Amino acid sequence: MSAQQESPAMPDPGEIFAAFTAFHRTGALKAAVELDLFSAIAAGATTADDLARRCGAASRGIRILADFLVTAGFLTKEGTRYALTPASATFLDRSSPAYMGSAITFLTSPMMWESFANVGAAVRKGGTVASEGGVVAAENPMWVEFARSMAPPAAFAARLLANVLDAPKAPQWKVLDVAAGHGMFGITLAQENPRAQIVALDWANVLTVAEENARAGGVQDRFRTIAGNAFEVDLGSGYDLVLLPNFLHHFDVATCEAFLRRVRAALVPGGRAVTVDFVPDEGRVTPPVAASFALVMLVGTPAGDAYTFAELDRMFRTAGFATSELRELPPSFQRAVVSTKAS
Amino acid sequence: MSAQQESPAMPDPGEIFAAFTAFHRTGALKAAVELDLFSAIAAGATTADDLARRCGAASRGIRILADFLVTAGFLTKEGTRYALTPASATFLDRSSPAYMGSAITFLTSPMMWESFANVGAAVRKGGTVASEGGVVAAENPMWVEFARSMAPPAAFAARLLANVLDAPKAPQWKVLDVAAGHGMFGITLAQENPRAQIVALDWANVLTVAEENARAGGVQDRFRTIAGNAFEVDLGSGYDLVLLPNFLHHFDVATCEAFLRRVRAALVPGGRAVTVDFVPDEGRVTPPVAASFALVMLVGTPAGDAYTFAELDRMFRTAGFATSELRELPPSFQRAVVSTKAS
Numbered sequence: 001m002s003a004q005q006e007s008p009a010m011p012d013p014g015e016i017f018a019a020f021t022a023f024h025r026t027g028a029l030k031a032a033v034e035l036d037l038f039s040a041i042a043a044g045a046t047t048a049d050d051l052a053r054r055c056g057a058a059s060r061g062i063r064i065l066a067d068f069l070v071t072a073g074f075l076t077k078e079g080t081r082y083a084l085t086p087a088s089a090t091f092l093d094r095s096s097p098a099y100m101g102s103a104i105t106f107l108t109s110p111m112m113w114e115s116f117a118n119v120g121a122a123v124r125k126g127g128t129v130a131s132e133g134g135v136v137a138a139e140n141p142m143w144v145e146f147a148r149s150m151a152p153p154a155a156f157a158a159r160l161l162a163n164v165l166d167a168p169k170a171p172q173w174k175v176l177d178v179a180a181g182h183g184m185f186g187i188t189l190a191q192e193n194p195r196a197q198i199v200a201l202d203w204a205n206v207l208t209v210a211e212e213n214a215r216a217g218g219v220q221d222r223f224r225t226i227a228g229n230a231f232e233v234d235l236g237s238g239y240d241l242v243l244l245p246n247f248l249h250h251f252d253v254a255t256c257e258a259f260l261r262r263v264r265a266a267l268v269p270g271g272r273a274v275t276v277d278f279v280p281d282e283g284r285v286t287p288p289v290a291a292s293f294a295l296v297m298l299v300g301t302p303a304g305d306a307y308t309f310a311e312l313d314r315m316f317r318t319a320g321f322a323t324s325e326l327r328e329l330p331p332s333f334q335r336a337v338v339s340t341k342a343s
Numbered sequence: 344m345s346a347q348q349e350s351p352a353m354p355d356p357g358e359i360f361a362a363f364t365a366f367h368r369t370g371a372l373k374a375a376v377e378l379d380l381f382s383a384i385a386a387g388a389t390t391a392d393d394l395a396r397r398c399g400a401a402s403r404g405i406r407i408l409a410d411f412l413v414t415a416g417f418l419t420k421e422g423t424r425y426a427l428t429p430a431s432a433t434f435l436d437r438s439s440p441a442y443m444g445s446a447i448t449f450l451t452s453p454m455m456w457e458s459f460a461n462v463g464a465a466v467r468k469g470g471t472v473a474s475e476g477g478v479v480a481a482e483n484p485m486w487v488e489f490a491r492s493m494a495p496p497a498a499f500a501a502r503l504l505a506n507v508l509d510a511p512k513a514p515q516w517k518v519l520d521v522a523a524g525h526g527m528f529g530i531t532l533a534q535e536n537p538r539a540q541i542v543a544l545d546w547a548n549v550l551t552v553a554e555e556n557a558r559a560g561g562v563q564d565r566f567r568t569i570a571g572n573a574f575e576v577d578l579g580s581g582y583d584l585v586l587l588p589n590f591l592h593h594f595d596v597a598t599c600e601a602f603l604r605r606v607r608a609a610l611v612p613g614g615r616a617v618t619v620d621f622v623p624d625e626g627r628v629t630p631p632v633a634a635s636f637a638l639v640m641l642v643g644t645p646a647g648d649a650y651t652f653a654e655l656d657r658m659f660r661t662a663g664f665a666t667s668e669l670r671e672l673p674p675s676f677q678r679a680v681v682s683t684k685a686s
Contacts, residue, residue, distance in 0.1 A: 126401025
């Protein structure tokens with residue numbers, strides 16, 4: 001939409017209207033993943049009627065959903081036949097090794113969907129309005145959903161991290177994976193470094209998923225677990241690496257610092273804590289994915305945030321670490337901060 | 344995010360991930376409109392602390408929301424000061440004559456938000472899974488919300504329609520505005536043509552809003568109403584124009600055709616029915632806003648659709664109209680179809 005007006009030129013309201021209805025895109029993609037529409041097209045069903053039979057849906061419903069996905073750029077259409085785009089073939093066909101469709105199940109969980117219907121309440125309060133602390137409540141079943149659905153994108157980021165840590169050439173490692181979830185960060189390091197021993201810490205219900213993934217990844221012999229609250233359990237000691245993937249953003253600075261003291265105590269001299277997180281630049285508005293993640297923490301936690309490198313560096317220094325270093329993980333949306341305990 | 348891979352090149356998953364979280368944009372913009380954040384910035388509050396005081400919110404909440412809006416392109420940030428973009432100043436500051444922020448209240452009503460959380464169910468069924476026919480249920484209070492919040496964008500489209508119909512130079516008009524809602528289509532024609540008499544038809548609860556708007560628009564002396572179900576009430580007769588703004592898309596073809604027979608009977612010879620609607624091209628995937636609107640009808644109605652011009656033309660011919668003509672309403676997202684009864 002472009003406005004044709006006398007001067008002064010009327011700005012284009014297109015982006016604003018697109019944002020008003022942006023939730024339609026999420027809803028459509030969620031439905032297509034649930035119905036496994038992309039896999040059905042990859043398997044050769046290309047008309048609305050064929051897809052309806054294969055997906056167990058109404059032909060009219062499929063036609064309208066698939067047309068929407070064409071307008072959104074996730075399918076193409078020639079006559080009455082739909083086809084995948086290169087991106088949907090790679091990331092949304094369940095038979096693709098890079099399949100990431102399951103991530104939408106976690107990202108659009110009922111709690112998330114409801115939270116984003118009422119962002120205003122969280123802005124007024126300055127934190128989540130969900131009961132019992134939102135996503136950081138004990139044994140919250142959403143973390144099982146997280147572990148099941150976010151493993152593929154995490155495995156992708158974990159391989160980038162393994163490169164940054166030069167895992168294949170590294171010596172024997174004892175690794176603690178905090179709030180391991182799917183466990184893919186530790187599991188991937190174990191795959192890349194055959195001398196690595198992994199200890200995965202999370203709620204007991206979540207560790208079931210991590211253990212499945214460790215077996216599937218062939219590293220179950222070097223994979224142990226600690227079940228419980230990361231702030232209360234005995235972390236053990238003698239770790240060369242402590243992984244903090246997507247963990248610190250859930251908590252306020254004082255809580256993070258108290259926890260990092262415990263992490264430091266569990267590390268060997270010269271050991272490293274490795275934060276993998278959404279780390280915005282100091283102005284807090286770039287890069288967009290990392291910067292915008294702060295809103296997810298506002299609506300979902302009492303006091304979490306997307307911390308800048310300066311903030312993380314200060315937390316680690318306060319907790320007694322010697323140095324912290326920011327490492328990029330392109331093309332992932334996340335960054336790593338490697339913090340070293342003095343040797 | 345761009346993938347740096349060996350051949351074959353890995354496609355970019357950026358658009359897919361953006362769609363997974365696109366509902367965050369809607370939620371953030373909805374909150375900012377509720378808190379009247381844009382108007383507060385226009386009035387001179389530019390830091391998170393100032394905005395928090397003026398909006399009655401937590402400074403931390405405002406900072407995170409405003410940063411998100413910068414990443415989304417609706418604000419700018421210099422140091423700790425936020426500013427409006429040309430588009431947000433024009434369309435989201437409540438003191439701007441082109442303010443359209445209220446539209447998000449209707450577009451993100453609880454029923455809409457819930458419907459888009461479960462698009463899959465509507466695709467399986469081929470129509471809304473909401474009870475009592477979804478949005479077309481009798482006296483649905485959402486139409487009062489619609490009338491209150493969608494008046495500004497409708498007034499914009501109505502002025503474009505008045506141009507297409509050459510309203511200022513037109514003769515005396517008797518105009519029926521079907522499902523008038525806010526009444527802005529009829530009211531605008533009355534403003535542009537001082538010889539026009541308007542009859543607005545809608546549910547009684549909705550007509551209250553249209554009557555307010557007619558008074559505010561200074562045309563109350565030429566504005567009458569018919570309360571009730573458009574399919575059952577006496578429409579009256581002798582109309583030169585019958586307006587069908589955003590009406591036909593709620594119903595199946597047979598229901599539309601039956602209604603259009605009633606419309607034809609109410610028109611004078613040579614009279615015109617004027618459909619203003621989301622009219623996709625025949626391939627149903629362009630232009631994007633009109634084409635994607637079909638999904639709103641899938642989740643919200645039993646059998647509504649975004650009809651192409653060929654489909655509308657066929658409906659009007661079946662109902663006895665002589666000719667139909669497609670008229671563009673740039674820069675609006677909508678199109679007009681002007682259908683003439685033989686004289």
